[in-house]
Amino acid sequence: MNKKTKIAIIGGGLAGLGAAMRIAEMSAEKKDIIVQLFSIVPVKRSHSVCAQGGINAANKYTGDSTYQHFDDTVYGGDFLANQKPVQKMCDSAPDIIDLFDRMGVPFNRTSEGNIDRRRFGGTLHPRTAYSGATTGQQLLYALDEQVRRYEAEGLVEKYEGWEYLSTILDENGICCGIVAQDLISMEVKAFPCDAVILATGGPGQVYGRSTNSVSNNGLAVISLYHQGAKYANGEFIQVHPTAIGGDDKLRLMSESARGEGGRVWVPGDASKTWIDQEGKERPCGETGKPWYFLEEKYPAYGNLVPRDIATREIFQVVYELKMGVDGRPFVYLDVSHIAKEKGIEYIDRKLKGILEIYEKFKGVDPRQVPMEIFPAVHYSMGGLWVDDETHMTNIEGVFAAGECDYQYHGANRLGANSLLSCVYTGLEVAGPEAVKFAKNRLKPASETALEVLEKEVNKQKDFLDKLLNLSGPENPRKLHLELGNLMTENVTIVRENKSLQETYNKICELEKRFWNITIPDKGNWANQSVRYAHQLYYLFSLAKIITLGALQRNESRGAHYKPQFPERDDDNFLKTTIAIYNEASNAPILSYQAVDTSLIEPRKRDYSKKSAAATKVKN
Amino acid sequence: MNTENKTVKFKIKRQITPDSEPFWEEYEVPWKPSLNVITLLMAQNTDPITNNGSKTTPASYDANCLEEVCGSCTMIINGKVRQACTALVDKLEQPISIEPMTKFPIVRDLMVDRQRMFESLKWVKGWVPIDNSSPVGKGPNISSEEQQKAYNFSSCMTCGCCLESCPQWSSDEAFIGPQAIAQAILFNTHPTGKSLESERVQALINNGLNICGNAQNCAAVCPKEVDLIGAISEANWQATKHIAKSFLGKH
Ligand SMILES: Cc1cc2nc3c(=O)[nH]c(=O)nc-3n(C[C@H](O)[C@H](O)[C@H](O)COP(=O)(O)OP(=O)(O)OC[C@H]3O[C@@H](n4cnc5c(N)ncnc54)[C@H](O)[C@@H]3O)c2cc1C
Ligand code: FES
Numbered sequence: 001m002n003k004k005t006k007i008a009i010i011g012g013g014l015a016g017l018g019a020a021m022r023i024a025e026m027s028a029e030k031k032d033i034i035v036q037l038f039s040i041v042p043v044k045r046s047h048s049v050c051a052q053g054g055i056n057a058a059n060k061y062t063g064d065s066t067y068q069h070f071d072d073t074v075y076g077g078d079f080l081a082n083q084k085p086v087q088k089m090c091d092s093a094p095d096i097i098d099l100f101d102r103m104g105v106p107f108n109r110t111s112e113g114n115i116d117r118r119r120f121g122g123t124l125h126p127r128t129a130y131s132g133a134t135t136g137q138q139l140l141y142a143l144d145e146q147v148r149r150y151e152a153e154g155l156v157e158k159y160e161g162w163e164y165l166s167t168i169l170d171e172n173g174i175c176c177g178i179v180a181q182d183l184i185s186m187e188v189k190a191f192p193c194d195a196v197i198l199a200t201g202g203p204g205q206v207y208g209r210s211t212n213s214v215s216n217n218g219l220a221v222i223s224l225y226h227q228g229a230k231y232a233n234g235e236f237i238q239v240h241p242t243a244i245g246g247d248d249k250l251r252l253m254s255e256s257a258r259g260e261g262g263r264v265w266v267p268g269d270a271s272k273t274w275i276d277q278e279g280k281e282r283p284c285g286e287t288g289k290p291w292y293f294l295e296e297k298y299p300a301y302g303n304l305v306p307r308d309i310a311t312r313e314i315f316q317v318v319y320e321l322k323m324g325v326d327g328r329p330f331v332y333l334d335v336s337h338i339a340k341e342k343g344i345e346y347i348d349r350k351l352k353g354i355l356e357i358y359e360k361f362k363g364v365d366p367r368q369v370p371m372e373i374f375p376a377v378h379y380s381m382g383g384l385w386v387d388d389e390t391h392m393t394n395i396e397g398v399f400a401a402g403e404c405d406y407q408y409h410g411a412n413r414l415g416a417n418s419l420l421s422c423v424y425t426g427l428e429v430a431g432p433e434a435v436k437f438a439k440n441r442l443k444p445a446s447e448t449a450l451e452v453l454e455k456e457v458n459k460q461k462d463f464l465d466k467l468l469n470l471s472g473p474e475n476p477r478k479l480h481l482e483l484g485n486l487m488t489e490n491v492t493i494v495r496e497n498k499s500l501q502e503t504y505n506k507i508c509e510l511e512k513r514f515w516n517i518t519i520p521d522k523g524n525w526a527n528q529s530v531r532y533a534h535q536l537y538y539l540f541s542l543a544k545i546i547t548l549g550a551l552q553r554n555e556s557r558g559a560h561y562k563p564q565f566p567e568r569d570d571d572n573f574l575k576t577t578i579a580i581y582n583e584a585s586n587a588p589i590l591s592y593q594a595v596d597t598s599l600i601e602p603r604k605r606d607y608s609k610k611s612a613a614a615t616k617v618k619n
Numbered sequence: 620m621n622t623e624n625k626t627v628k629f630k631i632k633r634q635i636t637p638d639s640e641p642f643w644e645e646y647e648v649p650w651k652p653s654l655n656v657i658t659l660l661m662a663q664n665t666d667p668i669t670n671n672g673s674k675t676t677p678a679s680y681d682a683n684c685l686e687e688v689c690g691s692c693t694m695i696i697n698g699k700v701r702q703a704c705t706a707l708v709d710k711l712e713q714p715i716s717i718e719p720m721t722k723f724p725i726v727r728d729l730m731v732d733r734q735r736m737f738e739s740l741k742w743v744k745g746w747v748p749i750d751n752s753s754p755v756g757k758g759p760n761i762s763s764e765e766q767q768k769a770y771n772f773s774s775c776m777t778c779g780c781c782l783e784s785c786p787q788w789s790s791d792e793a794f795i796g797p798q799a800i801a802q803a804i805l806f807n808t809h810p811t812g813k814s815l816e817s818e819r820v821q822a823l824i825n826n827g828l829n830i831c832g833n834a835q836n837c838a839a840v841c842p843k844e845v846d847l848i849g850a851i852s853e854a855n856w857q858a859t860k861h862i863a864k865s866f867l868g869k870h
Contacts (some may be wrong), residue, residue, distance in 0.1 A: 025751050041681075042737065044777055045689040101758035102810045104747040106770040113760035132770055137688055141773060143744035154740045160734075213683045247651065247658045248704070249685040349767065357686050360705045361653070396626055427752065477665040520667050521676040525636050526727035528664075528679045 003446045005033045005438045006193040008178050010164040010220055012043025014136070014419060015402025016199035017143035018426030019434070024150035026435055033435065035145070036191060038180055040215045042160045044144045047201050047213035048422065049123045051136020052354055054128035055100075055419040057093030059117060064125040066090045073417060074600050076122040076306045077381075077410020078558035078568060080233065080576070082596040085388050085407055085470050096423055097129050103142040107131050108349065112437040113253045114207035116348075118259040120415040122306040122612070128416040133256060133353030136419060143423075163531070164220045167227060167398055168448070169198060169458040175397030177453060179460045188461050190453035192445040194438035195397050197430050198224065199422075202380045202403040205535065206542045207492075208484015211243055211252040212376035218526045221384055221404050222538035225545075229393045231579040232406035233382035233586070234542075235549030238413055239492050241310035242333050243376035244361060250376035251361060253333055254354050255415040257371075258303040260347070262335040264314070265290040265370075266323045274321070277608050284321060290332075292577030293317055300610040308412040308559045309607060311375045315493045318374070325372060334370035377492060379411045379418065381559065382549075385578060388596070390437075391430040397437060400419045401430035406576070411558025431567045467537070468530050479517065483510050483536075483543060491547050495562050500551040507547060511540040511586075545588045552590055553577065570602055627648035627708055628670070629659050631678050632718035633728050641725075644678075645670045645714060656696055656703035656717060657682055660729075667738055680729040687842060690776035693783075694719055694729050700783040700840055720783045723790055734792045736777050739799035742822045758828045759810040772805035772850065774843045781837035781847060787830050795826035797837040801850035807857065820861040 007023055009016045020035050027033035039046065056065040069090040074083055086456040101107060101115060108116040117126040131138035150156045151167045161183050168177035168190060177192040204212025225231050242264075258264070268285020276282055276297070285291025294313060295302045303310075314331050318324040325332060335355075339347045344367060348355070358366045384393050384400040386407060393398050402422040411418060426566050490496075490503040514537060521529040555569035556562050575592035582589050626647045634641040647670040648662040664677035682692040686705045692703040695718045697711055708715065723731035743835055761769075781797045782788045788796040803819045806812035838847045 022752060028751075041683050041689070041691060042733075042777075044737070045683050045691050047683065048687050049776070050684050050686065096753035098754065098757045099752055102749050102755075102811065104758075104769070104773075104806070104812060106766045106773050109763045109766045111763065113762050115757075132774075134688060134774065137776070138753075138770075138773060142747075145740075146749070148737070148740060149744070149746045149748070152744075174688075213689070214685065215683050246655075246685075248655065248661060251686050349763075353688075360687065361655075361707070363707075364816045440651070475665065477661070483781055520674075523635065526730060529677050532664075566851060603848070 003444060006445065007033060007195045007197065007275065007434050008036045008038060008191055008193040009197045009199060010038050010170055010178070010605060011046070011199035011201060011402070012037055012039040013046040013048040013199060013402060014140055014143065014422040015426035015430070016197070017043060017140065017147050018423045019197050019199060019401060019431035020156055021143055021146045021150065022431035023435055024147070024155040026432065027155055028153075031155065031437070033155075036159060036193060037156055037165055038159045038162045040161070040163050040183065041217065043147070043158070044141065044326065044397065046140060046217055048140045048419070049134070049137040050211070050213060050252070051419055052133045052252060052254035053120065053140065053259065054118065054130030054135045054415070054416045056120065056127050056416040057097040057129060057420065058090065058125070058127060059094065062126050064127055068125060069081055069093065069127060071600060072123045072409065073408070073414055075603075075605060076414040077412050078605060079574065079597060079602040080236070080410035080557060080595060081408055082156060082388050083599040084596055087599060089408055089421060092424055092428055093420055094507060096420065096427070100139055100142055103146060105131055105142045110588060115332055119304055120259050121255050121310070122300070122301070122414040128256070128259065130256065132202045133254060133351045135463070139419060139423070140576050164200070165460045166223050166456060167395065168192070168453055169227070169395070170443075170448060170452060173396065174441070175395060176448040179456050181460075183531060186524050186527060188464065190457045192448050192453060194441055194445045195399065195434040197399045197401055197434050198384065198543055199400070199402045199426055199430075200404045203542055204377060206483070206539045206546065207377040207487050208481055209246070209248070209249050209250050209488075211240060216541050217535040217539070219535045219538045222541050223539065224384065224393070224395065224398065225579070225581050227395065228581070229395050229398070230385035231382065231545050232385040232576050233549070234545035234579055235553055235577060236381035236411050236559050237483045237546060238307055238379040238381060238490065239311045239375045240307055240378035241314050241375050242373040243378075244358065244371070244373060246361065251357055252376070252378065253358060253371060253373055255307070257333060257335050257351060259460065260335070260350050261338050262303065262333055263292055263337070264294050264303055264310070265332055266317055266325060266331050267291065267398070269323055272321055272323065280618050284323060298607045301607045305607045306412055306414060308561070309422060311493055312561060314375055330372040330374050332370035333373045335366060336368055336370060339367035377488065379403065379413055381404050381413055390433040391425055392437070397432050399430040401425035411560060431504070453459065464530060464534065467533050468519055468522060470515070470533070471518050473514050474517040476517045476519070476529075476536055479510060479513060480536050480539070483507070486510070487546070488545055491550055493561065495550050495560065497551060497562070497564060500547055504544065504547045504551065507540055507543045514540065516533045541581070548588055548590060549577045549579065568604070574602065627654065627659060628714035630714050631663065631728070633678060634725055635676075635727060640701070644675055646647070654708040656691065656706040656708065656715065657685060659708065659715070660703065667778065668777060678728040688776060690778035693778040693780060695721070695783075700780045702778065702842060705842070716788065720779060722783050722851050723779065733777070733779050736779060736782070736798055739795050739826070740802060742795065742826060743799050743803040743819050744815050744822070745802040745806060747806060747809055748815060749811065765808070769805060769808065771844070771846055772801050775801060775845050778842065780840040780842060784836040784840045786827055786834050786836065787832055793827035794822060794830040795828070797847040800828065800854050801845055801847055804850040804853050816857070817861055820854070820857045824858050824861070828854055828858055
């Protein structure tokens with residue numbers, strides 16, 4: 001075979017760059033594979049740079065073990081994750097940290113010069129390696145540097161400023177290339193390739209404002225879903241307990257603030273009460289004194305309960321107990337005592353990145369006064385369905401890795417586990433598996449008939465032309481705002497069937513109105529308006545998957561909470577939700593698939609007690 | 620105070636294609652608390668109407684993280700190069716003037732082409748040359764002081780502020796600029812990265828290290844307070860040693 005094997009990677013966050021690095025490495029000797037790396041933004045500006053707190057890996061020094069990490073992850077995810085892949089990920093984590101250490105990531109150090117660890121939510125062990133409060137940035141840069149090295153050697157070709165639009169399927173439904181668009185010249189082009197890895201990150205834009213970056217638009221994933229890919233567990237959306245508001249974005253105040261000793265509180269009010277685990281009525285703190293409600297309700301885990309729980313507690317304190325700070329929808333996140341006790345230099349070494357964000361946007365110094373925070377949409381546990389072992393989607397030749405896949409985190413992700421799953425799936429699973437597939441396929445993609453390529457290119461071009469010509473009375477950005485508000489109000493922390501049904505109907509109405517929008521720029525050069533509309537088009541489908549999944553899941557599990565069905569229901573819902581697109585009805589069709597619980601017996605989550613972490617192993 | 624009618628006035632320097640003429644447009648949008656320059660651009664994109672009521676096109680711009688960690692949204696705001704996402708409206712004099720950086724090729728409106736910055740990272744071999752990604756154990760022990768120093772250099776988000784402000788740098792001339800110099804020093808300081816030190820220093824010498832006129836504008840505008848001055852002086856010292864060594868080696 002004289003033609004080189006080509007693998008297209010869509011996305012240059014941690015997952016995409018991890019895959020690119022591994023594949024280039026596998027081809028370094030024979031130079032027989034070319035990686036084509038596509039990204040909307042220059043890869044060094046990918047969303048992964050936003051990750052603040054750190055990355056999890058068990059380490060020997062604190063009595064931790066990879067098994068404990070595995071158990072914490074499965075338990076934290078309320079048993080919805082397939083267990084074998086989770087175990088493999090946790091087993092690989094220590095090696096992944098070592099690798100980053102060798103690549104020069106400036107992890108914070110202990111006095112001996114070892115990698116320091118801090119505690120994160122949902123575990124009792126300090127397991128999180130970190131680089132100040134910009135860990136994602138530092139990890140991403142390390143991979144970016146290695147990939148640049150391979151780029152200089154000719155093993156990686158970058159297409160930055162290109163947007164993936166769709167996959168090209170041959171007559172047998174096997175992937176033989178992709179269609180992408182240059183976002184400056186607006187050229188739409190086919191790229192034949194022997195395997196594709198989607199590593200396009202989370203879908204935060206469906207909620208309008210979230211902690212996600214602008215490029216987290218879900219287009220690639222939903223476009224693939226429209227081509228027949230299964231989307232799994234869409235209803236599991238993580239709402240992070242601690243963020244600050246903004247008209248353009250909600251900005252995260254990382255869990256690491258609590259990992260370093262930050263405390264969540266509101267002014268106490270003894271005239272109000274709450275009911276504890278034993279059914280006893282207790283006052284909401286002492287009037288006039290701070291009420292550290294997480295510490296009081298969850299003595300074992302305190303401020304570091306998993307995110308779904310912290311978020312619901314904050315929501316309850318603000319909306320049900322009406323105890324938000326000064327009657328406003330905020331609670332305090334306080335690190336000022338750390339600055340007082342251990343000094344400014346100490347706290348800056350650990351948390352400067354986030355303290356600066358707060359200071360820059362709020363104009364107040366959190367080293368001196370408590371921060372005012374509220375929950376915000378943050379992460380999607382759901383995503384493209386992938387095979388447990390290969391990370392291939394149900395479309396042959398298309399793999400998924402990183403936040404855009406559905407594995408590992410079940411119904412609720414633990415903090416600092418995502419950077420791990422992104423790197424692990426790109427580097428250790430999807431990367432090598434895509435190579436295996438590409439090398440063993442019967443017909444190389446380079447032999448694909450030109451008509452097959454052109455057909456898909458023309459389909460995409462026609463669709464873009466159709467969008468460009470829209471000249472109705474609706475405004476695409478206002479429509480997006482409406483969709484975002486609708487989703488944020490109804491499909492986040494507390495979910496009611498009646499409003500979910502109404503939301504679903506409203507999404508369909510918004511989608512109809514979409515075809516009456518105007519594209520205010522009819523030009524053909526760096527036209528961001530048509531691109532924006534294109535992304536919006538796919539968000540409606542995504543919103544339907546999330547909302548319908550939530551509507552049909554009549555139980556409470558992890559991030560999915562229904563007051564009507566407050567308990568977890570393993571008999572009926574210990575199942576992965578699978579959405580398939582039905583073109584005729586333009587709607588998702590849901591089915592359910594059993595979860596692999598072969599290693600740890602599902603048990604009730606209870607973070608008020610330490611025994612939560614003691615486990616019984618099957619077999 | 621009546622905030623109902625309060626507005627924000629701003630103007631954007633537009634340019635629709637790289638070879639068309641630039642022009643200014645002025646806008647006025649309702650004021651709200653905590654606006655930043657990105658929210659102004661979003662407002663302009665939502666209702667692309669100038670302040671004299673004429674329809675226009677949405678201004679194109681780059682932005683991604685919206686929290687000053689990706690470097691995308693760098694532009695010139697009231698004459699100063701900085702990130703739009705952390706430029707708070709209430710701290711800016713109006714009408715707020717927003718224009719693209721001047722040292723990089725214009726793509727459209729506020730978008731510029733900063734590819735040269737990523738290229739220069741190739742010239743200085745900005746990476747640690749590990750053997751491969753097999754699990755061979757941990758990296759070298761590093762002290763907290765060394766880590767803090769490396770972290771400072773490694774927080775460079777390739778935004779381009781330093782290059783925009785440098786009197787010696789332009790995208791088509793010989794001087795490599797402070798951003799890549801600092802990265803060269805970062806990797807020359809790393810225990811494994813050091814093995815490429817002489818190649819990096821040679822690359823800096825070949826790419827006009829000595830052109831730096833010590834104006835120090837770069838350090839003044841760096842949003843991440845990267846120690847660019849320290850890096851340049853360290854680079855000069857490494858270059859002196861390198862030249863001496865190759866001189867001695869040759870004779
Ligand atoms: C504020 C914040 C803080 C976080 N902190 C932590 C933390 O401390 N620890 C932790 O474990 N997790 C954290 N997370 C989660 C974690 O950062 C993300 O889940 C992770 O970075 C996702 O990485 P990724 O590689 O999947 O995708 P991303 O980094 O999102 O990258 C997606 C890539 O895909 C590209 N792309 C997207 N669509 C297309 C398309 N159509 N065509 C071409 N390219 C495309 C983009 O350009 C980009 O390169 C945090 C998340 C947020 C929002
Ligand atoms: S958008 Fe990332 S720095 Fe402003």
